[in-house]
Amino acid sequence: LRARERDAVRALLDDLHAADIADLIEQVDSAERDELIEILRPGFDGEVLSYLNPDLRESVVERFEPRELAAAVAELDTDDAVDLIEDLDEETRAQILANLPDEDRALVQENLTYDENTAGRMMQRDLVAVPEFWTVGKTIDHIRAATDDLPEDFYDIFVVDPLHRVVGAVPLSRMLRQRRTVRIADLVTDEVDTIPATMDQEEVANLFRQYALVSAPVVDSAGRLIGVITVDDVVHIIDEEAEEDLRKFSGSGDTGVFSGIADIARARVGWLTVNLATAFLASAVISLFEGTIEQIVALAVLMPIVASMGGNAGTQTLTVVVRALATHELSSANALRVVGKELLVGLTNGAIFAVMVGVIALIWFGPMIGVVIACAMIINMVVAGLCGALIPLGLDRVGVDPAVASVVFLTTVTDVVGFFAFLGLASAILL
Amino acid sequence: LRARERDAVRALLDDLHAADIADLIEQVDSAERDELIEILRPGFDGEVLSYLNPDLRESVVERFEPRELAAAVAELDTDDAVDLIEDLDEETRAQILANLPDEDRALVQENLTYDENTAGRMMQRDLVAVPEFWTVGKTIDHIRAATDDLPEDFYDIFVVDPLHRVVGAVPLSRMLRQRRTVRIADLVTDEVDTIPATMDQEEVANLFRQYALVSAPVVDSAGRLIGVITVDDVVHIIDEEAEEDLRKFSGSGDTGVFSGIADIARARVGWLTVNLATAFLASAVISLFEGTIEQIVALAVLMPIVASMGGNAGTQTLTVVVRALATHELSSANALRVVGKELLVGLTNGAIFAVMVGVIALIWFGPMIGVVIACAMIINMVVAGLCGALIPLGLDRVGVDPAVASVVFLTTVTDVVGFFAFLGLASAILL
Numbered sequence: 001l002r003a004r005e006r007d008a009v010r011a012l013l014d015d016l017h018a019a020d021i022a023d024l025i026e027q028v029d030s031a032e033r034d035e036l037i038e039i040l041r042p043g044f045d046g047e048v049l050s051y052l053n054p055d056l057r058e059s060v061v062e063r064f065e066p067r068e069l070a071a072a073v074a075e076l077d078t079d080d081a082v083d084l085i086e087d088l089d090e091e092t093r094a095q096i097l098a099n100l101p102d103e104d105r106a107l108v109q110e111n112l113t114y115d116e117n118t119a120g121r122m123m124q125r126d127l128v129a130v131p132e133f134w135t136v137g138k139t140i141d142h143i144r145a146a147t148d149d150l151p152e153d154f155y156d157i158f159v160v161d162p163l164h165r166v167v168g169a170v171p172l173s174r175m176l177r178q179r180r181t182v183r184i185a186d187l188v189t190d191e192v193d194t195i196p197a198t199m200d201q202e203e204v205a206n207l208f209r210q211y212a213l214v215s216a217p218v219v220d221s222a223g224r225l226i227g228v229i230t231v232d233d234v235v236h237i238i239d240e241e242a243e244e245d246l247r248k249f250s251g252s253g254d255t256g257v258f259s260g261i262a263d264i265a266r267a268r269v270g271w272l273t274v275n276l277a278t279a280f281l282a283s284a285v286i287s288l289f290e291g292t293i294e295q296i297v298a299l300a301v302l303m304p305i306v307a308s309m310g311g312n313a314g315t316q317t318l319t320v321v322v323r324a325l326a327t328h329e330l331s332s333a334n335a336l337r338v339v340g341k342e343l344l345v346g347l348t349n350g351a352i353f354a355v356m357v358g359v360i361a362l363i364w365f366g367p368m369i370g371v372v373i374a375c376a377m378i379i380n381m382v383v384a385g386l387c388g389a390l391i392p393l394g395l396d397r398v399g400v401d402p403a404v405a406s407v408v409f410l411t412t413v414t415d416v417v418g419f420f421a422f423l424g425l426a427s428a429i430l431l
Numbered sequence: 432l433r434a435r436e437r438d439a440v441r442a443l444l445d446d447l448h449a450a451d452i453a454d455l456i457e458q459v460d461s462a463e464r465d466e467l468i469e470i471l472r473p474g475f476d477g478e479v480l481s482y483l484n485p486d487l488r489e490s491v492v493e494r495f496e497p498r499e500l501a502a503a504v505a506e507l508d509t510d511d512a513v514d515l516i517e518d519l520d521e522e523t524r525a526q527i528l529a530n531l532p533d534e535d536r537a538l539v540q541e542n543l544t545y546d547e548n549t550a551g552r553m554m555q556r557d558l559v560a561v562p563e564f565w566t567v568g569k570t571i572d573h574i575r576a577a578t579d580d581l582p583e584d585f586y587d588i589f590v591v592d593p594l595h596r597v598v599g600a601v602p603l604s605r606m607l608r609q610r611r612t613v614r615i616a617d618l619v620t621d622e623v624d625t626i627p628a629t630m631d632q633e634e635v636a637n638l639f640r641q642y643a644l645v646s647a648p649v650v651d652s653a654g655r656l657i658g659v660i661t662v663d664d665v666v667h668i669i670d671e672e673a674e675e676d677l678r679k680f681s682g683s684g685d686t687g688v689f690s691g692i693a694d695i696a697r698a699r700v701g702w703l704t705v706n707l708a709t710a711f712l713a714s715a716v717i718s719l720f721e722g723t724i725e726q727i728v729a730l731a732v733l734m735p736i737v738a739s740m741g742g743n744a745g746t747q748t749l750t751v752v753v754r755a756l757a758t759h760e761l762s763s764a765n766a767l768r769v770v771g772k773e774l775l776v777g778l779t780n781g782a783i784f785a786v787m788v789g790v791i792a793l794i795w796f797g798p799m800i801g802v803v804i805a806c807a808m809i810i811n812m813v814v815a816g817l818c819g820a821l822i823p824l825g826l827d828r829v830g831v832d833p834a835v836a837s838v839v840f841l842t843t844v845t846d847v848v849g850f851f852a853f854l855g856l857a858s859a860i861l862l
Contacts, residue, residue, distance in 0.1 A: 172604060179575060290729075
């Protein structure tokens with residue numbers, strides 16, 4: 001009976017896309033996961049591993065024999081195989097490589113010689129390259145004949161010179177429109193964006209985004225065509241980047257819903273420690289005014305408002321500026337204009353909220369406290385706008401990723417300035 | 432001389448990709464922008480507008496005559512034309528439409544009948560559809576003959592039945608591998624993902640992401656093929672989504688570095704007002720303990736630490752959960768496990784920071800304050816972990832976008848709980 005149930009599940013799974021099977025593995029708990037993998041084991045489809053969340057992938061990979069894994073990996077395109085293998089520990093990696101067919105092993109190992117997160121790691125090795133003198137007809141005949149060495153799907157034909165340097169790219173749809181006698185070299189698009197194998201994956205994503213590319217040739221240092229990157233891998237990177245940006249902002253580290261508790265806790269401690277240090281800095285500022293607070297307790301009640309509004313307003317500016325830097329909308333040419341704009345926005349909103357907060361504080365604790373908190377609010381929101389723009393621009397200029405450190409610096413400034421302005425003005429005016 | 436300079440600039444611009452010209456327009460100031468547009472005016476390339484940031488696009492569009500714009504728009508693919516036209520005001524839109532060739536106008540207007548942000552708005556209308564009985568050879572001949580009606584680039588041939596319903600899709604590269612006599616219907620991939628024209632663009636992006644698609648057919652309510660969506664448009668949407676998520680988190684609204692000051696200030700006021708309300712809620716909690724603070728001013732010095740650590744720890748959980756919900760990694764099947772995990776992470780990090788903060792407070796203000804702040808810290812960080820996971824899950828369940836409102840709810844909870852736990856414990860233990 002048990003066996004029959006398994007057969008039924010297997011039959012259901014056979015109809016699913018690899019991506020959906022990966023989803024299923026992600027959703028179930030770990031006992032069900034073990035069973036699922038047992039059912040999938042015979043003739044396991046390596047593509048399922050490619051679609052699996054990297055945090056879960058390792059524990060799934062451990063359940064297979066190196067030989068089984070090698071068979072699954074051998075079926076994948078080079079780029080997917082490399083993506084899978086690069087995350088494994090040394091030993092498993094060596095075992096899988098040893099069990100791969102010679103040709104696949106050579107290609108995978110060559111990709112692994114490039115740094116992580118570069119075009120060389122991402123590229124697919126199988127591609128269609130033809131010499132300049134070929135015609136459309138000869139190219140089509142070549143593709144019909146050489147079924148085995150071709151990638152599963154491809155979108156461009158690359159035209160190369162005798163030294164295998166890229167002369168141009170011809171989208172399949174453009175080639176198909178031409179008669180068989182047309183020379184392929186006459187179809188090359190105006191300019192082809194070649195990607196050096198050492199280019200960082202974020203830059204690759206920016207190129208694809210900028211020029212709406214579907215595939216692009218990867219070249220070695222001598223300009224020779226060695227691989228191709230297709231847009232599906234880029235979509236993956238754009239997603240990863242967006243996730244990274246969000247995680248950097250909140251300092252939640254490189255862990256997700258599938259990570260272990262210890263890993264998650266550890267990944268977050270760093271950022272929280274930094275936050276603790278800046279919180280103590282704010283406390284130190286408050287302690288300067290202990291005497292004042294003792295006399296007017298209302299200050300203790302209201303002071304978090306000034307700091308919190310500054311922090312929020314600054315973060316608004318920060319997100320916009322960090323994002324504009326990442327997408328190259330912001331450069332040194334228009335930076336000054338943006339800073340000026342944010343200063344004015346800070347002044348505008350500072351004035352609006354100064355009135356709102358001032359009136360409430362006035363009703364609650366009396367007129368002079370209202371005036372003090374209104375002034376402190378304007379000061380802190382102007383500072384927030386200014387720093388929200390200047391901090392990421394400064395970090396970017398000195399070569400630090402502005403997404404990761406901006407928020408700490410910013411909230412430190414808005415807390416310190418907020419408490420200092422409010423309590424300082426209070427002790428000057430009210431005492 | 433002036434005219435000769437212009438010719439030189441024009442010659443330089445002619446060599447640039449439309450995306451780079453758009454970048455240039457974005458980078459220069461508004462006087463230079465006017466000049467640049469004058470230079471570009473004769474035979475203006477509509478693609479430049481497609482690549483331009485939407486905030487700037489309107490002011491650029493205003494500088495052209497409707498006739499010029501119509502000529503530029505007519506050259507675009509339907510999807511780009513619609514993207515351009517949908518953002519314009521009624522009057523300009525009508526003028527451009529009136530100046531379009533009849534056929535283009537009909538297609539654009541049809542796309543505009545679909546809701547904003549749906550597949551119907553995004554789709555390209557030109558495509559290659561062939562009946563099931565055609566062979567590879569006949570399809571290629573058809574493409575060679577019908578040069579004019581085809582989209583600039585395409586990646587799949589769609590096979591349709593006599594009612595124009597989608598039977599399957601054949602990637603160009605797969606078709607090219609086959610002999611001319613093979614029937615096209617024999618090449619269709621196992622299953623084709625058809626996209627209803629009413630599908631939301633985020634769902635479209637998820638489909639492309641999930642199955643690594645390059646193009647997909649769009650169908651009307653009767654299942655008839657009416658358009659195609661290609662991956663370049665999806666890349667654009669994924670980018671937009673990521674930006675939106677980040678903006679929602681910080682409440683910076685729908686404005687960017689190219690928006691006007693008044694627009695930016697207005698877009699941010701809403702979120703800041705909400706933040707102000709929650710800040711006053713925290714103040715109200717503090718005011719409950721005015722008497723306690725009057726007696727022990729150290730409490731006023733230390734209390735922001737507890738609230739701030741809770742807010743940060745909660746936001747870390749929040750980002751991970753919101754992101755996992757958006758990418759469908761998190762569902763009701765594994766939600767409970769994730770909540771449990773976050774609770775334990777909160778407990779672990781809460782304990783770690785309780786010790787750190789406790790020791791510092793003990794040295795600074797004495798042993799009992801150290802114990803009080805340590806206990807408050809554990810309580811607030813457990814609550815932060817729990818709420819950081821439960822709030823977005825709850826919002827998602829009731830159909831509210833968890834990205835937009837989560838942070839307000841969360842920091843309200845961590846502020847209130849933080850101040851209440853710390854000041855409450857202090858007045859119970861220390862007084």
